[in-house]
Amino acid sequence: MDSPTSKTQSENLSSIQQQVVDFFVDGVRVLGLPRSLGEIYGLLFISQEPLSLDDLVQKLGISKGSVSQGLRTLKTLGAVREAENINDRRTYYEPAIDLKRLVGGFIREQIRPHLDSGKSKLQLLQDTAALTTDPIERAFLNERIERLESWMKRGGQLLPILQKILGQ
Amino acid sequence: MDSPTSKTQSENLSSIQQQVVDFFVDGVRVLGLPRSLGEIYGLLFISQEPLSLDDLVQKLGISKGSVSQGLRTLKTLGAVREAENINDRRTYYEPAIDLKRLVGGFIREQIRPHLDSGKSKLQLLQDTAALTTDPIERAFLNERIERLESWMKRGGQLLPILQKILGQ
DNA sequence: CCCTCTGTTCAAAAAAACTTGAACAAATCC
DNA sequence: GGATTTGTTCAAGTTTTTTTGAACAGAGGG
Numbered sequence: 552m553d554s555p556t557s558k559t560q561s562e563n564l565s566s567i568q569q570q571v572v573d574f575f576v577d578g579v580r581v582l583g584l585p586r587s588l589g590e591i592y593g594l595l596f597i598s599q600e601p602l603s604l605d606d607l608v609q610k611l612g613i614s615k616g617s618v619s620q621g622l623r624t625l626k627t628l629g630a631v632r633e634a635e636n637i638n639d640r641r642t643y644y645e646p647a648i649d650l651k652r653l654v655g656g657f658i659r660e661q662i663r664p665h666l667d668s669g670k671s672k673l674q675l676l677q678d679t680a681a682l683t684t685d686p687i688e689r690a691f692l693n694e695r696i697e698r699l700e701s702w703m704k705r706g707g708q709l710l711p712i713l714q715k716i717l718g719q
Numbered sequence: 720m721d722s723p724t725s726k727t728q729s730e731n732l733s734s735i736q737q738q739v740v741d742f743f744v745d746g747v748r749v750l751g752l753p754r755s756l757g758e759i760y761g762l763l764f765i766s767q768e769p770l771s772l773d774d775l776v777q778k779l780g781i782s783k784g785s786v787s788q789g790l791r792t793l794k795t796l797g798a799v800r801e802a803e804n805i806n807d808r809r810t811y812y813e814p815a816i817d818l819k820r821l822v823g824g825f826i827r828e829q830i831r832p833h834l835d836s837g838k839s840k841l842q843l844l845q846d847t848a849a850l851t852t853d854p855i856e857r858a859f860l861n862e863r864i865e866r867l868e869s870w871m872k873r874g875g876q877l878l879p880i881l882q883k884i885l886g887q
Numbered sequence: 888c889c890c891t892c893t894g895t896t897c898a899a900a901a902a903a904a905c906t907t908g909a910a911c912a913a914a915t916c917c
Numbered sequence: 918g919g920a921t922t923t924g925t926t927c928a929a930g931t932t933t934t935t936t937t938g939a940a941c942a943g944a945g946g947g
Contacts, residue, residue: 567847567848571863573840574867581830581833583749585936603893604894605894613936616897616938617936617937619894619896620895620896620936640892640945640946641893665745668745669742669745669746672738673742676739679734680735691767705884709881709884709885712884716876717877753905773923783923784907784908784909786924787925787926788925808922
């Protein structure tokens with residue numbers, strides 16, 4: 552459930568870069584995302600210039616596959632965008648740094664889907680509970696299911712508020 | 720990063736119990752907690768009577784070790800309490816079912832520590848950044864670090880608001 | 888066209904996280 | 918105080934998740 556965490560060391564990072572990368576590695580861990588995402592985003596975040604896939608592979612010392620997949624996920628989350636650097640064949644990436652966007656992407660990709668699937672599971676649950684014959688038990692079940700519904704509802708209400716508070 | 724999830728099946732659970740357990744297994748997964756916690760809490764949540772460690776082992780078909788550790792964690796999170804059932808040698812457990820308490824425990828145990836460690840890492844970062852000689856670069860680093868600080872600050876502000884909204 | 892360079896894919900390897908179970912401690916009973 | 922029951926601990930085993938790397942697709946370039 553927990554773990555010692557630290558294990559990053561690239562010859563190629565300055566002390567600051569290393570610290571920032573570690574910072575984000577911890578950050579994404581809390582969010583349940585793989586460490587490579589934290590490494591990639593962290594390095595982009597603390598770089599003045601956009602970086603290419605190869606830059607990231609070199610500086611972080613992780614595989615091309617990881618970086619490729621990591622960038623894809625980060626793009627989906629809206630945490631990274633392609634820079635328009637015209638004069639090079641390869642693509643350069645820069646980080647999205649406004650919190651609103653980051654939080655929005657995370658909610659959209661990681662929270663909403665679970666909330667939604669939860670809600671549909673609750674539907675089924677209600678149907679199943681209705682089959683219970685013992686009235687005492689059925690009453691108990693319904694009460695609990697109602698509580699779950701109220702939790703989900705609050706969760707749903709929370710998200711926009713969250714975004715509002717964090718969005719500047 | 721994702722997985723099919725489903726794999727619970729105990730001969731000993733009613734259809735409803737099974738569904739609720741699955742519901743919570745998914746739930747704790749989102750929170751980054753082990754599935755056994757979801758199974759245990761889920762079964763307690765949908766049981767009219769408090770259950771003993773052995774009840775949970777029997778009904779869920781998981782090991783005594785898992786249940787013992789799971790209950791400990793749930794107690795730490797404030798999600799489960801010991802029932803005062805006097806006339807039995809063993810301890811019985813019942814779920815905490817008010818959201819305020821659950822959210823509070825989760826924040827206290829899982830969020831705050833990370834926020835705090837993040838804040839101290841930022842301190843170090845500032846010190847390291849101050850050593851940078853190139854003024855342009857130092858300015859850039861400081862700007863980014865400031866941004867991180869503002870994120871952490873908002874995170875800190877958010878928690879009480881969260882608790883307020885979710886707490887009835 | 889063929890060759891090189893950039894990036895993607897995915898099966899296999901490695902690492903991380905979780906669960907098991909057997910040994911142990913502690914409490915209670917007779 | 919010995920036997921029994923309840924619960925904890927933790928090393929080893931298992932499962933899940935992540936990373937790697939080699940094969941491949943596609944885009945240019947010359």
